[in-house]
Amino acid sequence: MAVVFQKTKGLTDKQFHYCPGCTHGIIHRLVAEVLEELGLLDDAIGVAPVGCAVFCYDYFSCDMQEAAHGRAPAVATGIKRVNPKSAVFTYQGDGDLASIGAAEIVHASMRGEKFTTIFVNNAIYGMTGGQMAPTTLVGQKATTAPYGRNEDLAGMPLRVSEMLATIPKAVFVERVSVHDIPNINKAKKAIKKAFEIQMKGLGFTFVEILSTCPTNWGKTPLESLKWLQENMIPYFPLGNFRNVEEVK
Amino acid sequence: MAKELWKGNEAIAEAAIKAGCKFFFGYPITPQNEIPEYMAMRMPQIEGAAFVQAESEVAAINMVYGGAGSGARVMTSSSSPGISLKQEGITYIAGAELPCVIVNIVRGGPGLGGIQPAQSDYFQATKGGGHGDYRLLVLAPSSVQEAVDLTQEAFDMADQYRNPVMIMGDGMIGQMMEPVEFTDVPKRNLPEKTWATTGTKGKREHNVINSLFIDPAACEKHNIHLFEKYAEMEKNEVRVEEYNMDGAEIVFVAYGTTARIVKNAIATLGKEGIKAGLIRPITLWPYPSKTVEAAAAKANVKAFLTVEMSMGQMVEDVRLAVNGAKPVHFYGRTGGMVPTPAAIVAEAKKVLGGAK
Amino acid sequence: MAGKVIFDENTCKGCELCVRVCPVNIVHMDKERINIKGYHPATVKEMDKCIACGSCAKTCPDVVIRVEKL
Numbered sequence: 273m274a275v276v277f278q279k280t281k282g283l284t285d286k287q288f289h290y291c292p293g294c295t296h297g298i299i300h301r302l303v304a305e306v307l308e309e310l311g312l313l314d315d316a317i318g319v320a321p322v323g324c325a326v327f328c329y330d331y332f333s334c335d336m337q338e339a340a341h342g343r344a345p346a347v348a349t350g351i352k353r354v355n356p357k358s359a360v361f362t363y364q365g366d367g368d369l370a371s372i373g374a375a376e377i378v379h380a381s382m383r384g385e386k387f388t389t390i391f392v393n394n395a396i397y398g399m400t401g402g403q404m405a406p407t408t409l410v411g412q413k414a415t416t417a418p419y420g421r422n423e424d425l426a427g428m429p430l431r432v433s434e435m436l437a438t439i440p441k442a443v444f445v446e447r448v449s450v451h452d453i454p455n456i457n458k459a460k461k462a463i464k465k466a467f468e469i470q471m472k473g474l475g476f477t478f479v480e481i482l483s484t485c486p487t488n489w490g491k492t493p494l495e496s497l498k499w500l501q502e503n504m505i506p507y508f509p510l511g512n513f514r515n516v517e518e519v520k
Numbered sequence: 521m522a523k524e525l526w527k528g529n530e531a532i533a534e535a536a537i538k539a540g541c542k543f544f545f546g547y548p549i550t551p552q553n554e555i556p557e558y559m560a561m562r563m564p565q566i567e568g569a570a571f572v573q574a575e576s577e578v579a580a581i582n583m584v585y586g587g588a589g590s591g592a593r594v595m596t597s598s599s600s601p602g603i604s605l606k607q608e609g610i611t612y613i614a615g616a617e618l619p620c621v622i623v624n625i626v627r628g629g630p631g632l633g634g635i636q637p638a639q640s641d642y643f644q645a646t647k648g649g650g651h652g653d654y655r656l657l658v659l660a661p662s663s664v665q666e667a668v669d670l671t672q673e674a675f676d677m678a679d680q681y682r683n684p685v686m687i688m689g690d691g692m693i694g695q696m697m698e699p700v701e702f703t704d705v706p707k708r709n710l711p712e713k714t715w716a717t718t719g720t721k722g723k724r725e726h727n728v729i730n731s732l733f734i735d736p737a738a739c740e741k742h743n744i745h746l747f748e749k750y751a752e753m754e755k756n757e758v759r760v761e762e763y764n765m766d767g768a769e770i771v772f773v774a775y776g777t778t779a780r781i782v783k784n785a786i787a788t789l790g791k792e793g794i795k796a797g798l799i800r801p802i803t804l805w806p807y808p809s810k811t812v813e814a815a816a817a818k819a820n821v822k823a824f825l826t827v828e829m830s831m832g833q834m835v836e837d838v839r840l841a842v843n844g845a846k847p848v849h850f851y852g853r854t855g856g857m858v859p860t861p862a863a864i865v866a867e868a869k870k871v872l873g874g875a876k
Numbered sequence: 877m878a879g880k881v882i883f884d885e886n887t888c889k890g891c892e893l894c895v896r897v898c899p900v901n902i903v904h905m906d907k908e909r910i911n912i913k914g915y916h917p918a919t920v921k922e923m924d925k926c927i928a929c930g931s932c933a934k935t936c937p938d939v940v941i942r943v944e945k946l
Contacts, residue, residue, distance in 0.1 A: 273880075273944050273945070275942070275944055275945075276879065277941070277942060278942045278943075279939045283939065284726075288938055290937065290938075291889075292889035293889070293892070295937055297937030297938050298934075298935065298936075313722075314720055314721050317590070317717045326732060329728045330728070332726070333726055335717035335719055335720060335726050335727045336717070336726060336728050336730075337585070337586060337717055337728070337730070338728070338730035338731065338732055340585075340608055343579065343585075343609070346579040346583045346585075347582050347586035347589075348586060349572060349579075349583045350583035350584060350586025350588070350589075350594070351586040351587065351589065353583075353587060354543060354586070354587045354590040354591070354592040358719050375575050376579055378575075379574070379575035379579065383572070452897070452935075453897055453934055453935060457934075492892075493891040494893065494896055497893070
């Protein structure tokens with residue numbers, strides 16, 4: 273009898289508090305599996321955001337720090353400078369990273385801070401109950417966009433990966449999704465690549481992961497995966513925007 | 521070691537390095553620029569050290585959070601508007617019980633204010649500029665030498681209490697050059713930082729640096745724990761200078777560079793037969809209330825005159841300590857204006873009802 | 877046949893993602909009972925059809941499923 277799949281040591285025994293079908297859980301698992309498979313768990317230090325994933329400091333089994341809203345890339349900068357050999361990562365949502373923390377993520381990329389950011393984009397504020405995020409789609413309803421996001425009043429969603437890909441020291445930038453098995457596998461590959469590049473000290477690495485929010489989208493978990501595929505991917509195209517081969 | 525002439529800001533930076541500070545995260549703002557500039561020059565010369573110019577003071581204080589949470593001796597510096605930007609980070613650092621040193625070279629406020637020296641950040645530093653019940657240990661040097669000594673001690677205090685410590689100077693302390701000797705400050709024996717995030721190395725459970733306590737009972741328990749620390753600080757860390765207090769009719773209360781100007785005024789008053797003394801708080805928090813209270817109980821003391829480079833902030837703590845026993849007056853200049861000895865002498869005479 | 881799946885039943889939140897990805901359609905929600913959280917837990921009756929591909933485990937947001945190859 274051989275084990276094909278079991279819970280990774282990268283996660284603690286604490287059960288996730290996430291809503292049923294929320295794909296944060298899948299993404300947590302992928303990050304934890306990658307850390308375990310690369311043998312980095314003993315040296316990893318993660319930074320939790322403020323948002324639904326704030327409690328990931330209880331879910332990841334490596335050392336963790338809880339950052340103020342939007343400041344994870346700054347906290348991670350401090351951590352990596354003190355622990356240059358550690359595998360450092362931030363795990364952030366779209367409110368945390370693309371709204372209040374926009375300057376921090378841009379400047380961590382500019383400085384080429386040698387840590388990895390896992391950016392979970394679910395086009396809404398989850399923890400606080402469904403407000404509009406910088407990545408909320410035009411026409412998508414949110415509690416602070418009750419008529420649907422109006423581009424004349426609230427602009428267009430921010431494409432963070434494309435934005436960061438213009439920054440020289442952001443040496444690996446990829447957008448992936450977890451809405452089906454092939455994409456989950458691709459997402460894991462991208463996360464693994466990001467940590468490998470980090471440990472080679474080549475610069476800042478970034479993986480944007482499209483994710484669902486059944487509760488605040490007002491859909492079932494399965495409908496949410498479908499909605500992501502049909503609505504988010506056209507606006508947030510999947511793929512690699514910066515790769516280390518280009519960086520000699 | 522022989523005395524050397526040092527500019528305040530640079531002396532503070534070198535003192536931090538002498539105290540083992542290996543990570544500095546800063547941002548430009550007058551009148552403290554020489555601190556990040558000096559660190560940018562020195563840190564690359566030190567093995568395993570790092571200087572980072574952050575994108576903002578907000579980012580800088582959060583880098584301090586990360587570095588301190590990883591067990592290193594870390595410092596940041598700024599001036600009034602920048603310190604305001606750091607307030608959220610500071611309450612997070614206090615809540616997560618992280619040691620660090622924060623230097624505030626105070627300038628005129630409010631808002632963009634000015635760039636000349638002031639003391640108008642007293643409330644922010646001692647009453648808490650961020651949210652929640654927390655305290656900073658606040659040290660107020662009145663000379664470059666004292667700034668050097670206090671900065672070195674600040675790192676030990678921060679580690680001992682796992683709390684941020686603020687060095688509160690002003691534009692003069694930062695920009696003035698004075699003879700300085702880097703003496704070895706007495707070292708405290710400090711516990712190992714077993715709580716730091718250094719990577720479990722497979723040898724321990726994971727460490728979590730955090731200030732979130734979603735369960736109110738746990739959050740209150742945490743607050744009570746923090747206040748047990750603050751009580752220890754109040755018991756052990758109060759520092760104050762009493763100057764020329766014997767038989768004083770009027771007692772000045774002043775700190776930092778203002779206290780030096782007051783000493784000048786005391787000399788003048790003495791020549792005119794007016795006995796004046798000075799209480800100079802060196803720790804702004806914990807405040808030397810007992811010293812003020814004791815002075816107020818003395819029959820010879822007729823009144824207190826608090827002098828600050830602000831519209832009057834520390835005067836409230838003086839009133840609290842005097843508790844109505846004697847009248848407490850205030851004289852101040854602000855916005856970057858510096859009080860003159862002559863003006864202070866005149867004010868003292870007014871308080872004492874003109875002629876002796 | 878080739879594999880076996882084990883559900884840590886009380887961790888399941890009844891989100892049904894696993895049901896959709898099973899290539900041999902043997903995963904379903906057990907409507908006869910509810911778990912400690914009050915959800916119908918995911919389960920497999922025709923275990924013999926399981927090909928141990930692990931898809932259900934890979935899509936599960938709560939790491940409920942363990943997969944073994946016989």
